[in-house]
Amino acid sequence: MIGSGFQNIFRVPELKKRLFFTLALLVVYRVGVHIPVPGIDSIALAAFFAKAKGTLFGLFDMFSGGAFEKLSVFALGIMPYISSSIILQLLTVVVPHLERLSKEGEQGRKKITQYTRYGTVVLSAIQGFGISVGLESMVAPGGAPVVMIPGWAFRLMTVITLTAGTAFIMWLGEQITERGVGNGISLIIFAGIIVRIPNALSNSFHLLSTGELGIFMILIMLILMVVVVGVIIFMEQGQRRIPVQYAKRVVGRRLYGGQSTHLPLKINTSGVIPPIFASSIIMFPATIASFIHVPWVKQIADAVMPGKIAYELLFVGFIIFFCYFYTAVTFNPVDVSENMKKYGGFIPGIRPGKKTAEYIDRVLTRITLGGAIYVSAVCVLPSILISQFHVPFYFGGTALLIVVGVAIDTMAQMESHMISRNYEGFLKKGTGKIQGRR
Structure with missing residues (x-):
């Protein structure tokens, strides 16, 4: 328990x-x-x-x-x-x-x-x-x-x-x-x-007491919060596991290898970096407009304010771009395939070397699209809730991704500390352990 x-x-x-x-x-x-x-x-x-x-x-x-x-x-x-x-x-x-x-x-x-x-x-x-x-x-x-x-x-x-x-x-x-x-x-x-959570709760209770926010809306919001947090936890720990087989090899008088393992590729490899970059770029005109009073700069700033359709489209586009860009920078399929080949590893049905790198790159490209869409949906959610449903607090976006991701990592570390000393972790034995984001 x-x-x-x-x-x-x-x-x-x-x-x-x-x-x-x-x-x-x-x-x-x-x-x-x-x-x-x-x-x-x-x-x-x-x-x-x-x-x-x-x-x-x-x-x-x-x-x-x-x-x-x-x-x-x-x-x-x-x-x-x-x-x-x-x-x-x-x-x-x-x-x-x-x-x-x-x-x-x-x-x-x-x-x-x-x-x-x-x-x-x-x-x-x-x-x-x-x-x-x-x-x-x-x-x-x-x-x-x-x-x-x-x-x-x-x-x-x-x-x-x-x-x-x-x-x-x-x-x-x-x-x-x-x-x-x-x-x-x-x-x-x-x-x-x-x-900031206590302040958001205080505002919600105040609106509930004054009748500006109905109890039915509060219940819907609570259900939505639980569902969104559950989806983030699922996606942040989601992996595409590529099977890897290591050939048997003799070193001296000992036989090594022969075991099967897998190469885990995370759905969201880039984490929260894409929405941070995307927000910084889109908010730049509004920041400039707050210092200088030039009509055309103010028009651009007004067009890309949160809640406007131009802002949401640009935000999603930049997130998808930076998801692919940051993944390409931090994960090199060629290096991975060369290391696998060096130690006698291969993907069943795929020729080692260049073909393996192309296969890993193809799989990574597909799952990165899914991860980018998921990150975009979470980051656009606050604007939809505030503009369409008049929710009195900010829920979702980069902040929620950070909070859930850090909570998963911290619980995973505490889990490993307890298990290493023969104590039961947060989950029952046999039901799996919390996996941190590596």
């Missing part, structure tokens, strides 16, 4: 210690979200953000857990680290030095991680400077400036504060990964998203 699985968590001393350590660092992160950057008029800033919904600011604010809207020391959140990781991952394909490092095992990964940290600091400084300059030009709807005393002193202070905040979050994430439970960076984003 799941209930007995949760009781077993506290019977494993090491797991209990790791869990409390993780919670303590997440509390530290949430405290830092409420510490503001010096020199900001918080009332004017809140008024500006109320006007700037549907821009990149909203996307950054989601990943920073509300820190960007308050312009706290953690305003940049973990986005510079994510951006640096993605850039390094893409450069690994085109830069021979990085490609060699990625194949050197643990030492190579440590070097790439070090480069990622340097990239995070550089990106944080650049973004911090851009934000400081942008803040000086921000004016609330009432005419009050957001920055009290603009100038180079304010810019330098903002750059140092925001860069230090992102570096500290990066350190927190690494500590959680090493000494806690789950992936630290993912859990920090997870914590920033779920803190």
